[in-house]
Amino acid sequence: MNVIETSALGRRYGGQWALRNCTLNVPEGHLVALVGPNGAGKTTLLNIAVGLTSPTDGQITVLGGIPAGSPTALDRIAFVAQDMPLYRNLSVSDMLHVARNLNHGFDVAYAHGRLGNLGIGLRHKVGKLSGGQRAQLALTLALARHPQLLVLDEPTASLDPVARHDFMATVVTAMTDDGVSVILSSHGLAELERVADYLVLLTDGAVRVDGPVDDLLRQHLRLTGPVGAPVDPRWHVVESRDARAVRVLLARVDDPAMPVPDEWEARAVGVEELALAYLRESPAPTRPFMVEAAR
Amino acid sequence: MTLVQPSDSEPGKAGSAIAFQLDPASGVPTFLQLVQQVEHALRLGYLTTGDQLPKVRDVVADLAINPNTVMKAYRELEHKGLASGRPGQGTFVTGTLSQAGLPEIAGLRRALQRWLVDSANAGLDEDGMVALFSSTLRDFRERGAAAESRAARSAPREVGGGVA
Numbered sequence: 001m002n003v004i005e006t007s008a009l010g011r012r013y014g015g016q017w018a019l020r021n022c023t024l025n026v027p028e029g030h031l032v033a034l035v036g037p038n039g040a041g042k043t044t045l046l047n048i049a050v051g052l053t054s055p056t057d058g059q060i061t062v063l064g065g066i067p068a069g070s071p072t073a074l075d076r077i078a079f080v081a082q083d084m085p086l087y088r089n090l091s092v093s094d095m096l097h098v099a100r101n102l103n104h105g106f107d108v109a110y111a112h113g114r115l116g117n118l119g120i121g122l123r124h125k126v127g128k129l130s131g132g133q134r135a136q137l138a139l140t141l142a143l144a145r146h147p148q149l150l151v152l153d154e155p156t157a158s159l160d161p162v163a164r165h166d167f168m169a170t171v172v173t174a175m176t177d178d179g180v181s182v183i184l185s186s187h188g189l190a191e192l193e194r195v196a197d198y199l200v201l202l203t204d205g206a207v208r209v210d211g212p213v214d215d216l217l218r219q220h221l222r223l224t225g226p227v228g229a230p231v232d233p234r235w236h237v238v239e240s241r242d243a244r245a246v247r248v249l250l251a252r253v254d255d256p257a258m259p260v261p262d263e264w265e266a267r268a269v270g271v272e273e274l275a276l277a278y279l280r281e282s283p284a285p286t287r288p289f290m291v292e293a294a295r
Numbered sequence: 296m297t298l299v300q301p302s303d304s305e306p307g308k309a310g311s312a313i314a315f316q317l318d319p320a321s322g323v324p325t326f327l328q329l330v331q332q333v334e335h336a337l338r339l340g341y342l343t344t345g346d347q348l349p350k351v352r353d354v355v356a357d358l359a360i361n362p363n364t365v366m367k368a369y370r371e372l373e374h375k376g377l378a379s380g381r382p383g384q385g386t387f388v389t390g391t392l393s394q395a396g397l398p399e400i401a402g403l404r405r406a407l408q409r410w411l412v413d414s415a416n417a418g419l420d421e422d423g424m425v426a427l428f429s430s431t432l433r434d435f436r437e438r439g440a441a442a443e444s445r446a447a448r449s450a451p452r453e454v455g456g457g458v459a
Contacts, residue, residue: 029363030363031361031363165359166359168359169355169356169357169358169359172355172356172359172360172361172362173352173355173356175355175361175362176351176352176355176356176362177352190319193319194317194319194325194358194359194360194361195359195360195361196361197361197363197364217324270322
């Protein structure tokens, strides 16, 4: 089952396309990292997936063919928005009351249990909680609906390192216990390296690269060779940098088992390195002979 | 399945023999770090046949890593014949990498500590000790190989592998 399936999805705001020609199939059971520069369309894509925004163009279904935004879809998807929208003047207990009345199948016992474990008192005013506690409260309200898909828009951006770790620990524990699939957008590449097993990278409103992290890491190599060494046509260069003597590439290779020519050295890449290469300005097409001539 | 933890009698991880840790600077993929830590514990005798590996849920909650990563590590250990999963219970050690028991290893460790003290007293620094140990280990290996090839020569049938 695919938790999100889009085809040529687009969303325009005025004359500006926030998302354009976005085609994506995300299978269930993963923690998907949605990565991209600011303005790449991450929030737009997530908002469409959870039914907060409707697309201008194309199709999107969730959880195995259910139209995004339909009542069935809304019941099975939980969303925590970037700003953790909570009523700050309410007590935690009143906040739970509101959530219970606004949601089908809200598991009050679960919510109480989790807040108890976290040491968040029910009488506290939401506005008086620490940032980490507020994030945990928002996450608890989302998980107490026992969703099949949990969507998080930059959930840890404002948290300190410990709160960040605890927040992610809650997310992955829910994954383990409930089998919930997770999609989360973030700029924290190092953190994603630990938690994400599926990557979707957006730039300029379109999908630049996507797939299971293991596959992506297998298909990409960091290559170092002398400036002027010919670039194998089977390497799809993602990033290319030239120093005076050395050329450094990050390339996608069709066949990872393919031997690398003698003058090149190859090594495996990590998630952060891979994502950074794709996130940098679109690389100029590699022109080895011109570079050599310029020397 | 619910989120309420049907935890064993004692809270915390007192039940598992080892605890994983991650070194983000190592560049080694997370699942491989877990595999290597289990192998290390097996080699040193901290884990033996029948021991339960930390539960996936505990590892995940502790390190905030993807459960698929932990399961991948455990599958790899199963693949190597070192562990096996029991449905609904967890993953248990079935193989061993240690050639000696815990008491023997403790004794060897003490002997090695004495050697380290002697080396320090003789004026060796850490690099010097490592170099001496490595070179002695190499001699030991070569002597072993030489002994083997002598044995092979005296045997009626020639066996390859003599060290030049």
